[in-house]
Amino acid sequence: MELPTELNLTTLFEQLGLPSDEASINDFVEAHPLDSDTKLIEADFWSPQQAQLLKEWLRADGEEAVIVDELNVRLHRGK
Template identity: 60%
Template sequence: MESTHHQFYELFEQLGLPSSEQEICDFIDRHPLPGDVKITQAPFWTEQQAALLKELLKQDADWAVVVDHLNVALHH
């Protein structure tokens, strides 16, 4: 079974967000999360975006790695 490695910008595209490098950096800078807020509970997601993130993490698929990276970035 071959593993697929998704890119950060692809996750932003899946979430319906601008996905250039600068737009991703701007999004992360504008949306810091306190340590006690889970990425899936962040107030800035739409219901659909939060549901997608939950599903990607639940599947523990290749996408989960990218979601984890976003989680770390938003908590810094």
């Protein structure tokens, strides 16, 4: 799968098959807060395919990993 040149949370949510407008992303984050003991990729609300995509983006260790980390921070803060 070819990725767009600009990566951001919208791109990640599109790749995850989730609504990707700003309001939907904010709603998702507020509805799925993670406690400090739960790793992003182990959260129970991801499908196996979504969790795999997150793992792949983290392993890419580039701009993709930065975007996943941004989501991780937001879900752990709940904002």
